[in-house]
Amino acid sequence: MKNYITIFVILFFVWFLLNNTLQVEVLIVGLIVSALVTTLVGVMLCVKCNVFSDLKYTPKAILNTFIFLAVFFIELVKSNIDVARRVLAPTRPINPGIVEVKTKLKSKFARMLLANSITLTPGTLTIETRGDSFFIHWIDVKDINVEKASNELIRKFEKYLEEIYD
């Protein structure tokens, strides 16, 4: 059920953005089409899909989603400036390496989001996931210890994702 509600909300959001209007008729058509597509997907295409089923809809989780997005964009800007400095400096101050970090997240969707956030932040790139471990290419290795690298790289995203999922 949660799955269908999430698909419906996403479809309606896309419809709203594409039309970019607040006219009631357009929104009603959007509601009907989104409901129709959700039902068709649910009945015909994937009966057992449970991609979104470990999402939580408590107020705390929704608040944490916004905090996560804010933290993510701040990190994006910060590390972009950092990488730009590394590219332009005459001595190329890079110190690359592949480190291993351990995640505490259980849900697959949350792990996907975590790996994508790591990759989107410049300076870190997820190469492989195996069990609880992520192997991350880091442009400036500060610590090769698993615990300390995890604290440095993923804890800032993980603590919010933990509240939203699991």
Added chain:
Amino acid sequence: MELFGALITLLGSIILLIAAIGLVRMPDVYNRLQVGTKASTMGTLLSLLGIAIIHPTWAGKLIILILFVLFTNPVSSHVLARASHYINIRISKRTVVDKLKVTDRAFKVGEVKK
């Protein structure tokens, strides 16, 4: 308003230029992926944001484009990096540590049996 949007688009293109310089300056494929694909995220994002400020009626479609870039960009760079590591593309001499090589058994999957 139009000037502000144009300035943001300019900032985005400067970031894209830095990414292009980085592609030439970095020593190996992983660092190139880091600089190239990642700076392009911010560059594309800022360019589209600038256009959205100049033409507010296009804002919705541009937001969809930004979301699309945000969801697909990490997947492609992850897959490229993973594939290059699996076929043993040479890693730069400046690399400090490579933990994946030590614990990796999956390299054998790709070997051709004779």
